[in-house]
Amino acid sequence: MGQRKEIPNDIQVRVLTSSRRRCALCVGVNRNEDERLGQIAHLNGDNSDNRFDNLVWLCLEHHNQFDSRTSQTKNYMAKEVKEYRDDLYKNNSHLKYTMDDIKSVSECLKAYGPLFGYLFRENSELAFTIKFIAIDEMERFVYSYDTSLRYSSKGISDIFERIAHCFRALHSVYHLDMYNAVGENLIFNSAKYSVSDLDCQKRAVQQIVDAIRSEYDKLVVMV
């Protein structure tokens, strides 16, 4: 078991808003949908594992019960709690977003899945080379966002706005002078620019892709 590490703020916020401070066990077992005083618990018992998927909002009693190893009776199992938590998130997301919104998000994730997949997979290589088609797709996303894509939920619109902003920022990393068109790719001009220039580009790209990733993750839990 790892040492307790502070849960990053943005992840705490996601747990709090996804659960709306409803305890997964109060709702799942007792059908008590009230807001509860509580704590963020680690499903696998590892206090250093602060992945969003490993966390759950539990009221104090349920947190105690879940964590207690001495109980003579059958304790709550992590899988069981996770199942209640997932149900709770799903119900909450339907409260927060209209079905039309969720459908649009799901269609968007399908349409741009390959682009997101490419960006996340190639993250560290992107400063050196990027496919034209990825740049085209990002432009298409920004354009469709600017012109037609509107969500009734401000929360979702904000996420798309931030992704569009990141795509514009990523686009501007590829100054024409620093890159050459080679076949289907843009490739860093290493004849004219140094390794440290490339490192600088790498840091910029990584920061942007990380930001895209955190927005993308928010969309994924909605659908």
Ligand SMILES: [Zn+2]
């Ligand atoms: Zn509870």
